[in-house]
Amino acid sequence: MTSFNRRKFLKAGFLSSAIFITSGCNIISITTPIETLKVMQNDLFPKAKQMGIDTSSYLHIVFHHPKITKEDKKNLKNGIKWLNEASQKAHKLNYTQLAPHMRQNILKHISKTRWGDIFIYNVMSYMFESMLGDPIYGGNKNEIAWKWLEFEGGEPRPKEVYI
Numbered sequence: 513m514t515s516f517n518r519r520k521f522l523k524a525g526f527l528s529s530a531i532f533i534t535s536g537c538n539i540i541s542i543t544t545p546i547e548t549l550k551v552m553q554n555d556l557f558p559k560a561k562q563m564g565i566d567t568s569s570y571l572h573i574v575f576h577h578p579k580i581t582k583e584d585k586k587n588l589k590n591g592i593k594w595l596n597e598a599s600q601k602a603h604k605l606n607y608t609q610l611a612p613h614m615r616q617n618i619l620k621h622i623s624k625t626r627w628g629d630i631f632i633y634n635v636m637s638y639m640f641e642s643m644l645g646d647p648i649y650g651g652n653k654n655e656i657a658w659k660w661l662e663f664e665g666g667e668p669r670p671k672e673v674y675i
Contacts, residue, residue: 552595
């Protein structure tokens with residue numbers, strides 16, 4: 513495998529890679545970023561799922577986009593890890609395994625911390641971009657969010673995904 517292909521492979525694996533949830537030196541759980549972000553979408557935007565909006569395909573693009581800094585990508589991955597660690601500390605379960613009301617409590621709890629507030633803000637920003645962006649990017653399939661907002665996309669529309 514050439515180094516270019518290896519780099520592409522490693523980048524593609526970000527959202528499907530495992531995040532190890534630790535307590536001290538012990539690994540207490542494993543999750544994936546995409547699994548956590550899908551559940552967060554449902555918790556932060558419950559109507560999005562009902563409308564058929566799924567931001568996960570857009571998030572794959574975000575993590576490949578050269579304009580998204582390595583630091584931003586690292587902060588997002590750390591936020592997912594810390595969210596799950598907070599969930600483990602409070603309930604001995606990953607965030608995705610909690611009942612909806614428990615997940616809301618965890619989100620309220622971490623939103624009172626500096627890292628949690630920034631993390632939730634960033635996740636919501638990417639999700640809004642996904643829902644309101646051009647359908648070619650995957651989050652606004654069939655212009656569903658545009659129709660909901662009675663919005664018409666600008667012209668010319670992109671012909672391919674810009675990465």
